Each structure stands twice: as structure tokens, then as C-alpha cells.
Amino acid sequence: MSARLDCPLCGAVVVDGVADIAPGACPSCGARYEGGEGSAPDAVRAAIAAFGGDAQDAPALTDAVFRLGPADSAECGVAITSDSRDDFYRWWLFVRPMGDGEPLTAIAALIRA
Numbered sequence: 001m002s003a004r005l006d007c008p009l010c011g012a013v014v015v016d017g018v019a020d021i022a023p024g025a026c027p028s029c030g031a032r033y034e035g036g037e038g039s040a041p042d043a044v045r046a047a048i049a050a051f052g053g054d055a056q057d058a059p060a061l062t063d064a065v066f067r068l069g070p071a072d073s074a075e076c077g078v079a080i081t082s083d084s085r086d087d088f089y090r091w092w093l094f095v096r097p098m099g100d101g102e103p104l105t106a107i108a109a110l111i112r113a
């Protein structure tokens with residue numbers, strides 16, 4: 001079993017060749033990533049919980065993040081992606097902390113936009 005995850009915000013390889021992927025931060029741009037669930041809505045819900053947010057925001061954030069093009073994601077610092085594994089994949093939410101260093105600020109800004 002070998003898993004790989006690329007950062008959707010800067011394109012860097014976050015992890016590669018590992019047995020499993022744990023939440024962490026992109027070594028290139030510093031974006032935090034959380035989730036690791038089998039569906040995108042579940043990954044978004046897990047990520048919001050990990051960042052200390054309100055799970056009620058999960059549907060709105062899932063909807064918003066899939067509307068983002070690459071340029072939009074780079075600007076707002078939020079993106080969702082899936083890793084690659086031998087025969088399945090898991091979803092991860094990447095959030096690059098904005099001015100105050102708080103992932104929830106970037107998430108709230110995206111939901112309100």
C-alpha cells in the first residue's frame with residue numbers, strides 16, 4: 001500500500017510512498033490539510049471539526065469549494081483534492097491560513113463569498 005498527496009494550492013508533493021496519510025501541513029506553502037475521508041462531504045466535515053469550526057458549515061463549504069477554479073483556490077487559500085492510492089482514494093481539504101493564521105477565517109470568508 002502506497003499513498004501520495006499533492007498540494008492543490010501550490011502543486012508540491014506533500015507526501016509520497018507512505019502507508020497512510022495523516023493530517024498535517026504542506027511543506028511548500030504551509031497550507032494545513034485535514035479530512036482523509038472516503039467522500040468529499042465527510043472530509044469537509046472532518047476538516048471543519050479538526051479546525052475547531054461548526055459542522056453545520058460543512059454543506060455550504062463543500063458546495064463552495066467545488067465551485068472554485070484553480071485561480072480562485074489560490075486566491076482564497078482553500079481547495080479540496082483527493083490523494084492517490086493503490087485502488088481507492090481519500091479526500092482532503094487544504095486551507096492556507098490567511099492574515100490571522102486561523103484556518104477558520106479563510107473558510108468563513110469562502111462561505112460568505
Ligand SMILES: [Zn+2]
Nearest residue numbers: 007010026029
Ligand atoms: Zn502547498
